[in-house]
Amino acid sequence: MxxxxxxxxxxxxxxxxxxxxxxxxxxxxxxxxxxxxxxxxxxxxxxxxxxxxxxxxxxxxxxxxxxxxxxxxxxxxxxxxxxxxxxxMPCDGRGVAIRNDLHKRSQFSQGAVESNQCGTVAKNRKVESRPCVKCKVTTCDECRIHCVYQSIRHPADEPDEFDNYSGFVLLDETEMGVLSHSHMFANDDLPNGAARWGELPHHDQGFLDIPLDSPTFVSPVEIEELISMDLGMRPIAAEVSSGIAHPSSILRAFWDITEKRKRPCCKTCLSNFVRRGDKTHTVCDCTLKSQFLDRWLCLRCYQLEQKTVEESTEGVADELSGLCNCGETLDDETERVICLWCYGEVTNPWGVIDVQSPTSTVA
Ligand SMILES: [Zn+2]
Ligand SMILES: [Zn+2]
Ligand SMILES: [Zn+2]
Ligand SMILES: [Zn+2]
Ligand SMILES: [Zn+2]
Known part of the structure; x- marks a missing residue:
């Protein structure tokens, strides 16, 4: 001893x-x-x-x-x-602190009410807590990662108007408009269960709208549809007909993060990568939902994961060289794309839809 x-x-x-x-x-x-x-x-x-x-x-x-x-x-x-x-142990509130640090409020913050209290200190409501899938530390729903944090309410000026809402995509700094189904549909057309929003946050629901500070004309995007998109089959911007060359100001933050996970490599390197991942899962069918919502991930671990992907030297960091890390020349014939989230092959990385043989890009 x-x-x-x-x-x-x-x-x-x-x-x-x-x-x-x-x-x-x-x-x-x-x-x-x-x-x-x-x-x-x-x-x-x-x-x-x-x-x-x-x-x-x-x-x-x-x-x-x-x-x-x-x-x-x-x-x-x-x-x-x-x-x-x-x-x-109770949630330590670190996630909300990280959100407050990185999310920048727009010029339209006057009169707006922010609802982003950690469950441990929130007095007026019960916030679910679970262990983070990575570090096992108890993390409340407000302190974990969400695709869209709808945390800000802009009370209406007139009693017959709807309140307006805004929030943030992941940890991106830009304050985005968020619309409820009530904003988008007449009462009779409201989908089942789509209640009028009140004071509490409605993360990952409704429609994502343009940044508050840079009004451009883009149609709002339904969040559920967006976060359920199979990212192995198309890039985030291809599916959504926003009418503007991708990525639109609505999709930019999601575009950045989903494109960073894609790395071109040769066939040999691809099969080496795939062997490291889940062997029953050789093809990427990641969604924003499966990556960020279905896993209960604390914001510290989210930031670490992002950093790991960004700093990863796997695959080709510099596409211009036209070479795989192993030295192999990449061309239309040899190039494959790997997903660094799941180590599966991104079968349709550029969103090209081949009607004749939809699986022709699978090696
Ligand atoms: Zn918390
Ligand atoms: Zn964690
Ligand atoms: Zn290679
Ligand atoms: Zn994937
Ligand atoms: Zn799957």
Whole structure:
């Protein structure tokens, strides 16, 4: 056993991990804690540990665990302990802080009401929390990634008018208009379940409209349709007939992020990539929904994933060279496109629809 010379270790002379917990409990019962650090005794009792944990955020728990080997072992006695404790902790609000940091309000923010409180502090409503699929840290619905955050309400001037809404695409800085079905259809034509929006946020619903600060003429895009699009079969801008050369100002943020995941490579490199991914899934059929909504992903992990894709040197970073990373020449015959989200082949990367043989691009 390695002996640490830190003060903390000296005070906890007899690391509790070396004692059976029954004995520790007996000593406490007998009122003679002796040389055993009381804090560690408390932490070793799961019920008490959970009680403490509920009032801590993950970074505090890790700081406490890091004070000594004994506290670490008391808090995380097994490999699975970290996960089960993290589950019991409230969301730490970091996601909303990241949103506030990156989302820039437009010039039309006067009188607008923003609703973007972390579930842990939101008083007027219940916000669902789940562990992040990547880091397992408890994350509320407001602190995880959404395709469209509809978080801002612009109250109507007249009582017979609708309130207006706006929000943001992913972590893109531009404030975008968001329209409810009530804005788009007459009452009789409203789809089932499309209620008039109130004060609470309606993420990923309704229609995405143009940026508030740069009014250009583009038709709003139905968000559900957009985020369900099979990105292996066409680029984000091809499907939506917005009437303007792609990407329109509505689709730009989604376009940037979905195009960055595509890398050209040769046939050989493609099959190497595909082998690394899920072998039952060799063809990319990613959607914005499957990538960002169906996975409960905290914003820290979202940012890390984005950075990994952007900095990835896999595939060809510089298309102009006309060469694959492995040195192979790329031409119409040899070039394939890989999706860095799923390591499947993007079968129709440029959205060319071949009516005769729709699967002709699959190798
Ligand atoms: Zn939160
Ligand atoms: Zn995470
Ligand atoms: Zn290659
Ligand atoms: Zn994919
Ligand atoms: Zn699939």
């Amino acid at each position: 390695v002996h640490s010379s830190t003060m903390k270790r000296k005070r906890c002379q007899s690391p509790a991990e070396s004692l059976p917990s029954k004995k520790v409990a007996q000593e406490i019962d007998a009122g003679s804690p002796g040389k055993i650090c009381q804090l560690i005794c408390i932490l070793q009792q799961y019920g008490l540990l959970v009680g403490i944990t509920k009032h801590l955020f993950p970074k505090d728990l890790h700081a406490l665990a890091a004070t000594s080997k004994a506290t670490y072992n008391a808090i995380f006695p097994r490999n699975t302990s970290r996960c089960s404790l993290l589950k019991k």
